[in-house]
Amino acid sequence: MKAPRQLLPRSATPAPAIIVHEARAVPLLCQGAVMDGWRDQHTVCPTCGAFFDGLAWTWSLPTSYALQRTCPACRRLSEKRPAGRLILEGPMTSEQQHTIDALLQRRADRELQIHPMERIMEVRDQPGRIIVTTTSAMLARGLYVAVATTYKGTLQIYYDAQADCLNMHWTKWRDCCGLLRRRASLSNSHIG
Known part of the structure; x- marks a missing residue:
């Protein structure tokens, strides 16, 4: 039978060791x-x-x-060398594109306050398509999560090792916003 584990008071627990590395080449x-x-x-x-x-x-x-x-x-901004690329594609009205652009900008602004290396490099709006390039793959993934949580859709991911860039292609094939509005109106009609 094992002896019961003795709990130490918080002040008695050893502090984690801090390892300092010399500069490497x-x-x-x-x-x-x-x-x-x-x-x-x-x-x-x-x-x-x-x-x-x-x-x-x-x-x-x-x-x-x-x-x-x-x-x-x-450096990535000046070299125009993104670490993440998110392509959002599907039947979108210009109003939906503006809504998605605002969603992406809010998410990027929130991330930038905490993580200085995570920035949007460029957002290109085309009919039925939004292309977002970022300075980090993590931001591209976070932007995808923000869009997918709201609008659903399918995702394809591939990493281009030569360009050091994570490419994410999100596709929405139907009007998810209209579907959500219809679902909400049906649930509201049952309440009253």
């Missing part, structure tokens, strides 16, 4: 954005003002001795 992949080859602690992007604290890019205020180096998101 090998390329690092950081959420789809290639770094400069090593992680510089206390780096600020001169373009957007994002601050790298040695672990992640944040919007916090940099220290006075921060290095000036372009962040991966700004």
Whole structure:
């Protein structure tokens, strides 16, 4: 029979070890954005003002001795090299396209407040199609989830290793908005 596990008070639990790595000369992949080859602690992007604290890019205020180096998101923007591409396709009216554009922008703005490396690069509206390019694959996936939760549809995903880009193709074959409105009106008519 095992002895009962002894619970330690919170102050008695050992603190996790912090491991500090020296700068390396090998390329690092950081959420789809290639770094400069090593992680510089206390780096600020001169373009957007994002601050790298040695672990992640944040919007916090940099220290006075921060290095000036372009962040991966700004580099992707300047090179026009997206890490995520979301293609939304199906029968959409211009009003529905504007609604979806607003939904995508709200989701991207929310993500940008927390994650400085996740930005929309470009949104192209075409009849029945919206093409969104992003600086991170995670943002493209988050935008897909926002649209799929609201409008349903089918998704195809493929990764282009040569371009280092996650491609997502979402298709809506029927008027889901009309279907949802009809369903809501039917449920409301049974209430009264």
